[in-house]
Amino acid sequence: MATIDDVARAAGVSASTVSYVLSGKRKISGPTRSRVEQAIAELGYRPHAGARALASSRTNVIALMAPLRVGVDVHVIMQFVAGVVTRARDFDHDVLLLTQDDLGGLDRVTSGSMVDALVMMDVEAVDPRVPLLASQRQPAVLIGLPQDPAGLSCVDLDFEAAGRLAVRHLFAAGHRDIALVGSPPQVLDRHTSYAERLLRGFRTQAEASGMSAVVEPCEPTPAGAYRAVDTLLEQAPQTTALVVHNESALPHVLSRLSRHGRRIPDDLAVVAVCPTDVALAQAVPMTSIDLPAEAIGRLAIDMVMARLAGDQPAETRLLAPVLTERASSRVTAP
Amino acid sequence: MATIDDVARAAGVSASTVSYVLSGKRKISGPTRSRVEQAIAELGYRPHAGARALASSRTNVIALMAPLRVGVDVHVIMQFVAGVVTRARDFDHDVLLLTQDDLGGLDRVTSGSMVDALVMMDVEAVDPRVPLLASQRQPAVLIGLPQDPAGLSCVDLDFEAAGRLAVRHLFAAGHRDIALVGSPPQVLDRHTSYAERLLRGFRTQAEASGMSAVVEPCEPTPAGAYRAVDTLLEQAPQTTALVVHNESALPHVLSRLSRHGRRIPDDLAVVAVCPTDVALAQAVPMTSIDLPAEAIGRLAIDMVMARLAGDQPAETRLLAPVLTERASSRVTAP
DNA sequence: CGGCTCCGTCGAAGCGTTTCAACAAGGTAG
DNA sequence: CTACCTTGTTGAAACGCTTCGACGGAGCCG
Numbered sequence: 107m108a109t110i111d112d113v114a115r116a117a118g119v120s121a122s123t124v125s126y127v128l129s130g131k132r133k134i135s136g137p138t139r140s141r142v143e144q145a146i147a148e149l150g151y152r153p154h155a156g157a158r159a160l161a162s163s164r165t166n167v168i169a170l171m172a173p174l175r176v177g178v179d180v181h182v183i184m185q186f187v188a189g190v191v192t193r194a195r196d197f198d199h200d201v202l203l204l205t206q207d208d209l210g211g212l213d214r215v216t217s218g219s220m221v222d223a224l225v226m227m228d229v230e231a232v233d234p235r236v237p238l239l240a241s242q243r244q245p246a247v248l249i250g251l252p253q254d255p256a257g258l259s260c261v262d263l264d265f266e267a268a269g270r271l272a273v274r275h276l277f278a279a280g281h282r283d284i285a286l287v288g289s290p291p292q293v294l295d296r297h298t299s300y301a302e303r304l305l306r307g308f309r310t311q312a313e314a315s316g317m318s319a320v321v322e323p324c325e326p327t328p329a330g331a332y333r334a335v336d337t338l339l340e341q342a343p344q345t346t347a348l349v350v351h352n353e354s355a356l357p358h359v360l361s362r363l364s365r366h367g368r369r370i371p372d373d374l375a376v377v378a379v380c381p382t383d384v385a386l387a388q389a390v391p392m393t394s395i396d397l398p399a400e401a402i403g404r405l406a407i408d409m410v411m412a413r414l415a416g417d418q419p420a421e422t423r424l425l426a427p428v429l430t431e432r433a434s435s436r437v438t439a440p
Numbered sequence: 441m442a443t444i445d446d447v448a449r450a451a452g453v454s455a456s457t458v459s460y461v462l463s464g465k466r467k468i469s470g471p472t473r474s475r476v477e478q479a480i481a482e483l484g485y486r487p488h489a490g491a492r493a494l495a496s497s498r499t500n501v502i503a504l505m506a507p508l509r510v511g512v513d514v515h516v517i518m519q520f521v522a523g524v525v526t527r528a529r530d531f532d533h534d535v536l537l538l539t540q541d542d543l544g545g546l547d548r549v550t551s552g553s554m555v556d557a558l559v560m561m562d563v564e565a566v567d568p569r570v571p572l573l574a575s576q577r578q579p580a581v582l583i584g585l586p587q588d589p590a591g592l593s594c595v596d597l598d599f600e601a602a603g604r605l606a607v608r609h610l611f612a613a614g615h616r617d618i619a620l621v622g623s624p625p626q627v628l629d630r631h632t633s634y635a636e637r638l639l640r641g642f643r644t645q646a647e648a649s650g651m652s653a654v655v656e657p658c659e660p661t662p663a664g665a666y667r668a669v670d671t672l673l674e675q676a677p678q679t680t681a682l683v684v685h686n687e688s689a690l691p692h693v694l695s696r697l698s699r700h701g702r703r704i705p706d707d708l709a710v711v712a713v714c715p716t717d718v719a720l721a722q723a724v725p726m727t728s729i730d731l732p733a734e735a736i737g738r739l740a741i742d743m744v745m746a747r748l749a750g751d752q753p754a755e756t757r758l759l760a761p762v763l764t765e766r767a768s769s770r771v772t773a774p
Numbered sequence: 775c776g777g778c779t780c781c782g783t784c785g786a787a788g789c790g791t792t793t794c795a796a797c798a799a800g801g802t803a804g
Numbered sequence: 805c806t807a808c809c810t811t812g813t814t815g816a817a818a819c820g821c822t823t824c825g826a827c828g829g830a831g832c833c834g
Contacts, residue, residue, distance in 0.1 A: 107551065109820055125822055132823095135782060152551035157820035160789045165490065167536070167554075174522035180514045184537035191539050199566055202501070203537045205525050209576055215534065217441065217486035219790095279793045303505030323753065354721070357691050361723060387688070387696060411685075443790055454814045459792060466793095469812060492789035494819045 108149040114147035128153065145216045159219065164198045168410060169221040171235070173206040173228045177408065179353050181381050182399045184229055189403020197411050209235065216242040223410045224332070225249065225403075229260075231297040245407045247411040251299045251422070259409050261402055261423040265300045265379075268395045268427035272377045274347045275393075275429055277315045279375060281347040284312060284319050285338050287359055288351050290330070304351050304379065324355045327339025331358030339366055347375040347435070353384055360389055375435040385432065393435035395427045442483040451480035462487065493553065500533045502744060505554040505569070507540040507562045510538045513687050515715050516733045520561055520583060523737025529747050543569065549578040557744045559737075563594075566630040579747035581740045585633045585756070593743050594756040595736055599634045599713075602642025602729045602761035604712045606683045608764055609727070615681040615709060618646060618653050619672050621687050621693055624664070625657045638685050638713065654679070658689045665692030673700055681709040681769070687718055694723055709769040719766065727769035728759045749767065 119138060126132040127142040134142070145151070159165045168189050172183060192202045201220055204211040206228065212235060215221045217328040219374070222244060226235060229250030240248045240256035247259045269286075276284050285310050289301035305321065307354065312319035320342045324334035334355070338345060350356050356378055369375045370390050378385050378392040385394035402425065412418045448455040453472060460466040461476040468476070479485070488489065493499045504524050506517060515692070525535045536555055538545040540562065545568060549555045555576060560569060563584030573580045574590035581593045610618050620630070620642050623635035639655065646653035654676045658668035684690050690712055694704065702708045704724050712719050712726040719728035736759065746752045 110822095111820080122785075122823075123783060128782085129822080133782070150551070152548070152553075153509045154494065154552040156499065156791095157789090158488040158822080159490030160488065160494055160791085160820080163789080170537070174518060174525060180518050184508060184514050184518065187537070191508060191537055195542065195545075198552070200545075201537045203504070203525055203535045205522070205529075206753070208529065211529075211534075214486070217484070217485075218489045219441070220489040247491070266707075268575070294701070294776080325580055327721060371814075376833050377823040387661060388770070389692070444792095445790080453792080456793075457813060460813085463792080467812070472812080488790050491819090494790075494821085495790075495792040497819080504812075745786095 107154070108180075108282040110151070110153065111230070112149055113142065113145045113151050117141045118151060119393065128143045149173050149345040154348060163219065165220060167222040168194050168199050168407070169202045169204055169383050170268040171204040171206060171208075171209075171211070171224065171226045175206070181353060181384055182231040182397055183227070184286035185381060185399035186403040189400035189405075189416065190225055190407055191403075192297050193404040194434045196291075198405075199411075212238050212242070216244050220259070223247075223414055224408060225331075225406045227405075229299060231299045231302065237295045238317070245410060245420075247413075248428045249406055250409060251303065251424070252377050255420070255422060259413065259420040260286060261405050261409060262424060263397055263402065264424035264427055266307035267424070268379055269304040269309075269349075270298075270311035271307075271427050271429050272379065272395055273308055273311035273315065273317065275435070276347040276349070276375060277317060279347070281375060282343065284317055284343045284347045284349065285342060286319065286321045286351065287324050287331075287334055287338070287355065288321055288348045289323060290352070294323060301351070308349060312339050315341030318344075324352050324359070326352060331355040332362045334376050335359055335366065339368075342419045345374070347377070349379065351379040353380045356380065356392075357388060364389075365416035370434050371436055377429070377435055382430070388434075390434050393430065395429045398425065441488075442485040444485070444487065446483055447452075447476065447479045447485050450483060451475040456690050462558060471531060481623045497553065497556060499556050500535050501537055501633035502528050502741070503536045503545075503553045504535050505538040505540060505542075505558065505560045505616035505774070509540070515687060515718055516731055517561070519715060520737040523734035523739075524559055524741055525742035527664065530740065533741075533745075539642055540664040545571070546572050546576070550578050557581075557748055559569040559610040559740045559744060563633060565633040565636060574668060579754075581743045581747075583736060585758070587633075589754065589756060593747065593754040595706045596634065596758055597731055598758035598761055599637035599759070600629065602713055603638040603643075603683075604645035605641075605761050605763050606713065606729055607642055607645035607649065607651065609682070609711060609765075609769070610681040611710060611771060612653060613681070613709060616651050617676065618651055618681045618683065619676060619679045620655045620685065621658045621665075621668055621672070621689065622652070622655055623657060624659050624686070628657055635685070642683060649673045652676075652678075658686050658693070660688030660707075662692040666696045669693055669696040669700065673702075679708070681711070683711050683713065685713040687714045687749050690714065690726075691722060692716070700724075703769055704768050711763070711769055716764070719764075722768075724768050725766040727762045727764065727766045732759065735759070 110121045110124050113124045127139050128132050179210050192203050193241050224246040227249045229252050233252050233254050236256050251262050264296050273396045293301050322332055322334045322338050369374055378394040380397055382396045385392035444455045444458050447458045458476050461473050463729050528535050558580040561583045563582045563586050565587050567586050570586050570590050585594050586595050627635050656668045656672050660666055704710055712728040716730045719726040
């Protein structure tokens with residue numbers, strides 16, 4: 107491998123000049139610059155990442171901690187990750203992937219100076235990783251909203267507003283008896299913050315609008331979805347609209363409803379909270395509140411970079427929910 | 441941050457001794473070792489990854505190139521990734537995530553000495569990345585099977601055998617008219633190697649067994665699945681069994697069949713090729729040939745490590761398919 | 775024409791490890 | 805008692821880059 111000295115020699119300059127051409131931190135004259143650039147091209151030179159990290163205390167790598175256990179919301183996770191990785195590349199950074207359960211990984215990549223910053227997905231309301239993260243010198247951005255951000259930046263969809271929005275939409279369409287098919291019980295038990303926030307928004311808005319609202323947690327399996335639907339139709343048969351916040355259960359909820367002879371949207375309107383592509387991949391195109399996972403991932407990187415660049419303080423950004431009406435809640439005949 | 445010199449001072453030894461304690465490359469006496477270990481613990485010392493990489497030309501990082509575009513086979517991808525990351529940790533390595541389309545990324549991480557080796561997913565029959573990879577000095581393992589591995593290691597499910605196995609299973613159950621609901625046309629067009637291999641196995645075994653076999657590519661959308669099913673039932677109404685190799689379309693294929701009044705397995709037997717958890721997440725538990733993505737990911741790391749450790753030559757490993765019978769192809773009444 | 779400023783380039787000092795050759799100290803053999 | 809291994813430890817030289825202070829030369833002003 108060619109080193110910076112090889113390049114310097116080939117270009118007839120000193121190593122530091124090559125470094126400055128590469129970093130742009132000092133002005134280099136046109137002719138010199140092009141000699142250096144040519145030498146770089148000819149030798150196929152790439153700076154050694156380790157050497158660079160050692161000298162500059164910058165690795166140009168971001169750690170991303172993602173929940174890789176399969177099960178819930180694979181699409182959402184993939185889109186987050188895609189957003190993070192591609193946006194990081196825009197800033198000339200790479201992404202080191204950590205699994206959610208690798209608690210030690212935080213300290214490892216951080217104290218070992220492997221990364222410049224961290225992005226952590228799927229933060230729970232009370233999350234042991236948050237204090238850990240807060241004590242590191244690298245900046246971090248949380249995707250999600252813990253009870254106490256401990257001085258870290260956060261970004262997420264405003265799930266509480268999403269819950270309210272879904273309810274308002276159904277209210278406007280004339281519904282007065284609604285239900286929420288929600289996250290799996292164990293997700294709620296973990297106090298995953300998004301599940302609770304959506305639930306809160308759903309409840310408060312329904313109450314404010316004087317609607318009757320029931321809530322049914324739902325396992326992300328066919329059987330779980332069937333059970334939830336069956337329970338719902340039995341205990342609240344007057345229900346005319348559903349909010350579904352459970353990506354994996356969604357198709358099974360729909361098929362169970364159709365098995366019960368409930369037509370969508372004629373007998374029952376449905377609003378889903380999920381990525382747009384999931385909403386469109388259902389038997390009936392779903393009215394949905396988009397979970398803009400890729401955009402959030404990108405935004406997380408923007409926030410990380412802002413903190414790396416300057417003296418930005420930590421900030422929390424909640425994205426306003428957007429509802430797109432599709433066939434599943436369209437008012438069909440007047 | 442504490443450095444190795446701090447530790448050395450605290451333990452009353454030289455820096456090299458600390459290094460040797462850490463690496464175990466030389467014998468260190470018991471007392472010395474424990475003094476050093478205690479100093480490390482007290483100072484919370486972590487070696488600086490960059491410095492280490494510079495001095496040893498080893499980063500303990502593996503690059504993983506994964507297709508992050510959402511669409512096909514999200515589950516499969518996630519499981520691969522999970523397998524790779526967790527297994528890499530067993531070898532004290534971390535994973536740097538590259539996107540499929542980041543062609544330049546190969547050269548960047550490789551020439552920049554950011555990683556010790558690479559794992560590349562979703563390799564196509566003729567893949568521009570393969571020659572690129574082959575020209576780097578870091579070892580690489582491909583998940584998939586290109587026409588010309590160019591001296592790289594490969595690992596994958598033996599899709600051709602899987603195709604044959606599915607057909608043999610159906611033959612044994614008495615079926616003589618079968619069909620394959622396959623990958624999306626654009627996947628076949630890309631000559632994604634697994635799609636073609638499964639197809640080949642399916643065709644040759646059907647021919648060998650004297651069965652009539654039709655093939656229908658299928659978009660990974662509800663509409664695509666409906667279209668495929670409709671076409672199939674119209675053009676080959678005598679079909680009594682289906683092989684489905686298309687994770688995203690699977691639920692829609694099933695629901696369309698039921699819409700057409702075909703009951704599973706009584707009117708139509710179905711064998712799916714997909715991860716077990718996907719097979720179990722359908723309305724009817726599917727007889728399936730498992731796509732052991734996580735295991736393949738782990739295996740890829742084992743192979744990478746073998747090559748890093750020694751002088752193992754490149755090898756190709758195809759995993760034998762395993763079929764698990766479930767409700768969707770069970771012979772119900774005699 | 776002397777003194778200043780500004781511009782572009784350079785030399786050298788780190789950055790924190792690993793690793794090799796060398797070296798004391800103690801043990802064994804002759 | 806000397807010569808020679810062994811064993812455990814050390815010092816110093818890389819590894820390849822960034823960055824700071826310095827420096828020579830050109831241009832400007834008075």
